[in-house]
Amino acid sequence: MSDSTVIDSVVPLSEAEVRRIRDDFPILATAVNGHPLAYLDSGATSQRPRAVLDAERAFATTLNAAVHRGAHTLAAEATEVFEDARRSLARFVGADEDEIVWTSNATEAINLVAYSLSNASLGRGGAAAARLRLGEGDEIVTTEMEHHANLIPWQELAARTGATLRVVPLDDEGALRLDEALRLIGDRTRIVAVTHVSNVLGVVNPVEQIVARAREVGALVLLDACQSAPHLPLDVRALDVDFAVLSGHKMLGPSGIGALYGRRDLLEIMPPFLTGGSMITTVTTTTAEYMPPPQRFEAGTQRVSQAVALAAAVDYLTEIGMPRIAAHEAALGSRLLDGLRAIDGVRVLGGGIALPRVGLASFDVAGIHSHDVGQFLDDRGIAVRVGHHCAQPLHRRLGVTSSTRASTYLYTIEAEVDAVLDGVAAAIDFFGARA
Numbered sequence: 001m002s003d004s005t006v007i008d009s010v011v012p013l014s015e016a017e018v019r020r021i022r023d024d025f026p027i028l029a030t031a032v033n034g035h036p037l038a039y040l041d042s043g044a045t046s047q048r049p050r051a052v053l054d055a056e057r058a059f060a061t062t063l064n065a066a067v068h069r070g071a072h073t074l075a076a077e078a079t080e081v082f083e084d085a086r087r088s089l090a091r092f093v094g095a096d097e098d099e100i101v102w103t104s105n106a107t108e109a110i111n112l113v114a115y116s117l118s119n120a121s122l123g124r125g126g127a128a129a130a131r132l133r134l135g136e137g138d139e140i141v142t143t144e145m146e147h148h149a150n151l152i153p154w155q156e157l158a159a160r161t162g163a164t165l166r167v168v169p170l171d172d173e174g175a176l177r178l179d180e181a182l183r184l185i186g187d188r189t190r191i192v193a194v195t196h197v198s199n200v201l202g203v204v205n206p207v208e209q210i211v212a213r214a215r216e217v218g219a220l221v222l223l224d225a226c227q228s229a230p231h232l233p234l235d236v237r238a239l240d241v242d243f244a245v246l247s248g249h250k251m252l253g254p255s256g257i258g259a260l261y262g263r264r265d266l267l268e269i270m271p272p273f274l275t276g277g278s279m280i281t282t283v284t285t286t287t288a289e290y291m292p293p294p295q296r297f298e299a300g301t302q303r304v305s306q307a308v309a310l311a312a313a314v315d316y317l318t319e320i321g322m323p324r325i326a327a328h329e330a331a332l333g334s335r336l337l338d339g340l341r342a343i344d345g346v347r348v349l350g351g352g353i354a355l356p357r358v359g360l361a362s363f364d365v366a367g368i369h370s371h372d373v374g375q376f377l378d379d380r381g382i383a384v385r386v387g388h389h390c391a392q393p394l395h396r397r398l399g400v401t402s403s404t405r406a407s408t409y410l411y412t413i414e415a416e417v418d419a420v421l422d423g424v425a426a427a428i429d430f431f432g433a434r435a
């Protein structure tokens with residue numbers, strides 16, 4: 001949960017602590033284009049500490065086996081660490097272990113929910129799943145600021161079921177129109193899909209109010225926690241959401257692993273998304289009985305080493321403390337935002353929104369394409385993201401086709417933020433773009 005009062009009262013990480021943390025990340029000691037790497041692209045994918053790299057390797061070298069199959073010792077031990085990993089992630093987000101479904105990433109987790117609802121709408125899941133059916137007259141609510149991963153699956157669900165997609169607009173600054181959200185969520189709304197933290201603006205959305213409105217009308221809420229779970233204390237029960245999704249590679253874990261949190265009573269009635277081995281109890285040539293959740297949603301051979309490594313990542317984050325990480329990043333985020341806003345010709349997308357933020361800002365530099373900004377910074381060893389960040393509607397609403405995004409993490413130091421600021425100012429001089 002993004003409780004700013006909690007974060008305000010904690011002591012941010014000291015410079016010395018961050019230096020020690022950096023020593024855990026081998027890649028941060030490397031050079032790029034002759035400069036020490038300044039990695040400001042953790043919003044896209046984060047770097048991994050030795051504890052995570054070692055956990056994945058240790059699994060592969062001593063325990064590798066398929067889980068929930070096989071009676072041999074390695075298979076049993078692999079199953080045990082796989083389920084331990086599920087427990088670790090459940091603790092990290094405030095859920096019970098059987099409410100965590102492993103997926104490849106957040107994108108798959110959102111598609112899992114959308115396809116499951118779609119299957120329920122086709123009558124799959126029987127009477128138990130009837131209350132999940134969508135059809136004409138029903139509405140799905142999402143927002144104009146979503147990552148495409150939390151937009152297209154709902155467009156597709158609407159197209160398959162005849163439901164209508166309603167999109168909460170943004171104001172001219174890029175903030176969610178909360179008044180419109182509360183108006184659009186009504187008696188016809190069946191599910192509300194909203195991002196906790198924008199991957200472009202870095203603002204923490206007031207999801208509590210959206211959830212409260214959804215509760216009033218009996219709609220489900222799916223929270224895209226991709227940009228919050230890595231950076232803020234997250235408690236899915238305190239937020240009272242029905243589903244939450246995250247990606248391991250954004251929170252110090254490996255790629256290829258993500259998770260869906262789903263409220264137990266919902267997972268229990270949801271028909272499966274992917275089908276096949278490992279998710280069944282009895283199969284005939286024409287029928288199949290499915291396992292209870294979470295296994296019902298984990299068809300096929302699982303990503304065990306990735307799950308084990310993600311558990312090492314959440315242990316690492318927990319040990320340092322999410323409130324302290326959030327405080328560290330809030331300070332870096334302010335430095336980044338203030339610095340960018342002080343540069344003539346730079347427009348920070350959503351820079352004027354008065355909401356708590358993580359350490360992430362996207363900006364447009366007048367007269368210079370974001371790819372040129374990105375390449376100029378890269379020549380100095382600075383890694384940032386350029387493009388539309390999988391959020392074309394948001395960029396369109398703000399009148400730009402692309403932007404440059406700098407994003408921090410627990411291992412980011414002030415000098416790296418300053419390097420971005422100096423680099424942007426130098427790019428403006430280099431390209432002769434100063435007004």
Ligand code: PLP
Nearest residue numbers: 105106107147149199224226247
């Ligand atoms: N949602 C948000 C807010 C994101 O930032 C991202 C990734 O950038 C995603 C969803 C999709 O994550 P993945 O590509 O790991 O599935």
